[in-house]
Amino acid sequence: MWRQVLALVIKEMLAVLRDAKSRAVLIGPPLIQLLVFGYAATFDLNHVPMAVYNRDPSQASRELVAHFAGSPTFRVVAMLRSGRRIDELIDSRQAQLVLVIDRRFTRDLLTHRPAPVQTIVDGRNSNTALLIEGYANTILTDFALRWGETHGGRPPPAVLQTRALYNPTLSSHWFIVPGIVALLTQVVTLLVVSLSVARERETGTFDQLLVTPMRPVDILLGKGLPGLLVGLLEATVIIAAAVWWFDVPLRGGLLALYLGLILFVVAVTGIGLMISSLVSTQQQALLGAFLFMVPSIILSGFATPIANMPPWVQDLTLVNPMRYFLVIVRSVFLEGAGVAALASQDWPMAVIGAVNLVAATWLFRRRAI
Amino acid sequence: MNPVALRRLRGLLRKEFLQIWRDPSALAIAFLLPAILLLIFGYGVSLDARNVPLAVVTQRPGALAASFAAGFRHSPYFKPRPFLTIQEAERALRAHEVQGIVWLRSDFARRALAGGEAPIGVIVNGVDANDARLVEGYVQQVWATWLSAQARSQGHDASMALAVEPRVRFNPAVSSRDYLVPGLIAVIMTLTGALLTALVIAREWERGTMEALMVTRVQMREILLAKLLPYFLLGMGGMAASVVMAVLLFGVPLVGAWWVLAGASALFMLSALGMGLLISGFARSQFVAGQIALIVTFLPAFLLSGFVFDIGSMPPAVQWVTHVVAARYFVAILQSVFLAGNVWSVIVPNALALAAMAAVFLGLARAVFRRRLD
Structure with missing residues (x-):
């Protein structure tokens, strides 16, 4: 057989x-x-095109923008002078994230009030949108913590120390x-x-x-x-x-x-x-x-x-x-x-x-x- | 075209329609396959993590630790499970019972109240890197909410230097189904479009009926046209059924105009059928035609179209390859027309690319068929 x-x-x-x-x-x-x-x-994001609308050109806001520009995740493709082009940039997929820095940014930072910034992401791909928000939040939190340390603000009661098991770089x-x-x-x-x-x-x-x-x-x-x-x-x-x-x-x-x-x-x-x-x-x-x-x-x-x-x-x-x-x-x-x-x-x-x-x-x- | 040729074409068309009608497999590919696939995909494919099992370790329970842990109970993203030691929690993580650990050490409350910056350990299972990142992001949200609640209860503005206001343009609920379902339509129609023509013509070669057609007075371009037209109509019918299902069953908003959708679909269908014709021109057997159809249409449409995986993040060489995947252009149009509306700066260039691809595939198919006559 x-x-x-x-x-x-x-x-x-x-x-x-x-x-x-x-x-x-x-x-x-x-x-x-x-x-x-x-x-x-790959779900990893890198070189995500982003635009910045900086309504408060100052040392502090430029430092924040530098944090984004220096990260491998983001690539600053446009510096906007008015809010009119924000929607257009996102609609045409030229930018997937727009960072809007409010006019009161420096003033609030210096008086130890939460300084307003806005992140606008393209939600057409919801997964990418969530990841971009996550990356942007990490950069913003880093900036906030560092600012607090160097400018005598009140430190937050607790901070997160994150690590990933089995796949450390995710x-x-x-x-x-x-x-x-x-x-x-x-x-x-x-x-x-x-x-x-x-x-x-x-x-x-x-x-x-x-x-x-x-x-x-x-x-x-x-x-x-x-x-x-x-x-x-x-x-x-x-x-x-x-x-x-x-x-x-x-x-x-x-x-x-x-x-x-x-x-x-x-x-x-x-x-x-x-x-x-x-x-x-x-x-x-x-x-x-x-x-x-x-x-x-x-x-x-x-x-x-x-x-x-x-x-x-x-x-x-x-x-x-x-x-x-x-x-x-x-x-x-x-x-x-x-x-x-x-x-x-x-x-x-x-x-x-x-x-x-x-x-x-x-x-x-x-x-x- | 002269009247005789027109009559020949009509005869051929009649033959094709009869063939389709008598062999239900073509109808099945056009209507049943997309409907079943869309059902399975629409319900099965979701990237929204909800009720993620999470171990919350509080080594010394107290009011402060409890207030932090409560944030996870109230979040729709987590299903927290309390643990008292990190060892137990790590065992649960290794056994896949939880996807992550939030670890409040025994000195958490003391350090938080004394100098601040008490470390909270966050350990996630990194095997599914995407899921792990989303979970990390949700933990960060819970933490930020807790910080500002904590600050308010102590009577100051906030302990963070920045107040971030996130806004999501289109799809504000960031539901993954709303963007996946339009992409799925592109993937499914790629498959049915190419399969329809590739298999049907390969079968004619195998049975020898293609040669029989060729010895008649019928010209090559008439044969191709007669093959194309019925399957184009079938494919568009399947497409329309898919769109209706997406809107009525899955509740995906259709913001743009239906005629833009129809126009883009027609261009895409032509390129998919052209691809199928081309494949059947190369492959003599149904085995090879089916294999090639699967490998060059379905899998690239699934992985290289930007439907799940972001094209901008791929290495440059792969990004270049995505330009010959017709589904890439169609996915871009579909996601915009469904969720954003008639965004011409997205629609026009992508529609032109689709038209170019359709022309190239159909032209190549004609050349290949003509060569095979010799």
Whole structure:
């Protein structure tokens, strides 16, 4: 039995790898995506264009502006002389932040009253708006504290000392790049597996397979294993790139990572096989793959946290294997988590994988007879 | 165009419409796919952190510490959990039970009342850097509110030298759904537009019906036109359905004019269909066409369009790449038309870019198809 399965695996691998175009599709685009997305997918803000409307030209206000101009987050693109152009600059996206320094600024500072400043941000992208407000507040608070110290104001009763665990500089690359391991592994595995049976159905060779002495389970194994191998290989390449190219620290062990990875790829292969046994053309297979893939990426926590979703959507994510693997890959990379700590993520994937494989076998048998 | 050619075109169009009608998969891609995606995305994608579980450690409970901790109970952003030791709180942080720790040491009240500047430790789980930054910002807000309340209770103006008045132009509630849903429409329409044409034409190549069409008197440009028109209408129908869903279901305000939206959508749809035609011109099989459609349309539209990730913060080389992603221009127009209104300084340059991309893709598609005839 195993000799037959092995022969089918080799045949499948040849079918995928011999065709120059599908070979290229498996190797080239994922690598390009890794590079582009590894660099593009960032929530970090830098060189945010800002404008300043300084209604109180004085030493103190100029010092405040210098704090903004000197920060890597902001880039002062315009000094306004009147308030008329503020809206226009924001509307046309020439400035994402406008700092308005009030006429009473210096007078209030010197008399130890809170000196008024206004920050106006572009809310069209709410996340960026909140981050810009946060950065601006940090600079303004720094300035206020320093002013109080040097000019004899009353110090505030308490100050914040902030630090971030696992990712001290809060670089979002460290969050996104391990996520890409999960993303691309799922894309490639799912496409290879879900199209393999449909391709044979279209060319008519599937019936020939069925009349061989192979049992449906053997055929399923022969169809599933190549996807498993391709997925593992792809993931390994991306993990290597994350460590050596993007310098994301790999603090945990490979055992915990690969245990999670294998369970994940098995679960995805099961979904691919289910799609494969339900459809009769490659177009339907692709559509099925898309219909699963897109929601599974969105509802995985890849870009936006699951905790922010409404409760019923959060419940929906429980059947998504990518959700668990994302936690595993990020925990192993950044938190140095071991096998024991990740057991709570491993077993749901194992269950999903088992259910998927059983369901795929059942569907496949029904279609094969 | 002479009458004979016109009649040929009409025949071709009739064939395409019949094909669409009989094979529901094209209708599914045009209407079902966007509706399902928009539902899942609209409910699933949110960057607004609410009820963030936060450990508040008060090593020596007292009135001052309690007044500070109360700020977190009243904030909609936090769900505070009290702890008495930092060790327990750190264990909870490592077990992902809380996302951050606010730590008031045992000498907090004494130092705050004596010389001031008592340190408050804030430790966040930095794995999700974006979330961590937002949480830091919210903690800062609670702290600033506490400071001014504290100062007022002691009878002076404030203990901070600055009074910051923040204002958010458009989307004053800074709800992420209001900006994500318009962006999502662009992402979804990129996918359906390219998939519609790429898969349908790749299938004709695979079945050999394309060659059959070519040996007739029909010209290449008529075939392309006949393919384009029905799918354009289908795509625009899907687009309209998406906009209606965004406004009625998700309550996104549509401040700008609908005809600006329709015009920009038409240009975008042409470029997406052109992209699909181009892909199908290169790829003979549906497998390859589908793969390429996914890789060059959906993922770039998701990551490189400025829909979630800010383009201005990307490295220059990547920023340059975003210029060939049509969704980038459409996202800019959609976010402005929905939330800000008819901002011509945003709409005109982006619409011109879309028109240029549509022309380039359609032109290239025609050239590729003509070459494949030989």
